[in-house]
Amino acid sequence: MIKVLNVAEKPSVAKSVATILSRNQLRVREGRSRYNKIFEFNYSINGQQCHMLVTSVTGHLMEVDFEDRFRKWHSCDPADLYTAPVRKHVPEDKLDIKRTLEEEARKCHWLVLWLDCDREGENIAFEMMEVCKGVNRNLTIRRARFSALIEGSFLRPSLFLLRDELVSS
Template identity: 35%
Template sequence: RPTKNKYIKNYDFSCTLNDSRAVQVTMTSVIGHLMVYDFPPEYQNWQQVSPLTLFDAPTEKQVIRNTSMDKVIPTSFVQKGIEAVRDNIAKEARNAEQIMIWTDCDREGENIGSEIVDVCRGANSRIKVSRAKFSAIISQQIRHAWHSPVDLDYRQSNAVDARAELDLRIGAAFTRFQTLGLRTLFSELNNKVISY
């Protein structure tokens, strides 16, 4: 089935679980992270907020929207891409009993999986969660992963969150220090951001 994102499709099929129970499955996908760390609005003004305060300022992990990453990802991509992916995940989760995460089996995959779970639980708080563990996309491993699901590793996901928060704090603080400091020395930099 098509979705609002032209690159994401929903595939519906029947199969059996370990207990020989016949189930209806919808397989869909994501295109990376669904969420991003950012500072609350009161910390966004470069002229009023000292870069030093960013090391202690509160952060929020929020669903990527067309305004969150507009300097990194073109607005049209975020708006039509990630928001549509998030909406598709939430829509499919509303009537689902269970979700099985099939993201890459590394830290980023665990973190993306936890973001998917957050979106699903926002739409259906009773949804059960499992995780497929595999190291190659071959029939034997796919079948084994389907019949032997595990729990998401939230420790790995939390490690990615810690790194992302540090990246935000350090990157934002030093980018503001550099940009504001160099603008006072070089007028040609007045409309430029000097990224750390």
């Protein structure tokens, strides 16, 4: 059975996706972050039996900041900031979400991203892919396409999974 980690942009979307796809036949467990639960149920995608795990982030998982030596107001000439190196990292308040994603991604075959189809959603998608692929390089990544979180808008699985398709506009 294929294990599928589904990750939504926010907890309310994860709950709606899980409730609709499972027809409210799901199990709920706690993740490391008390706000980001994990919903579990069995599902069929194109005739393939899957064990679905649905969880979420809370917007961006990572932030970009200057290296420490450039972070204090009087540490450098402000003009130096135009060429100063930056680092991308998971802030302290999102580490529990990152750990949940890592733990679940290790055990899964697929990663399905349930994000808005815009530039912000795409940026968040790359953050999730970086974290999950960091612990499981063999993950197959898919992007869910949906227009509304109502039953019928994405129930046919062959229509809602896009292969490595990311927003280009």
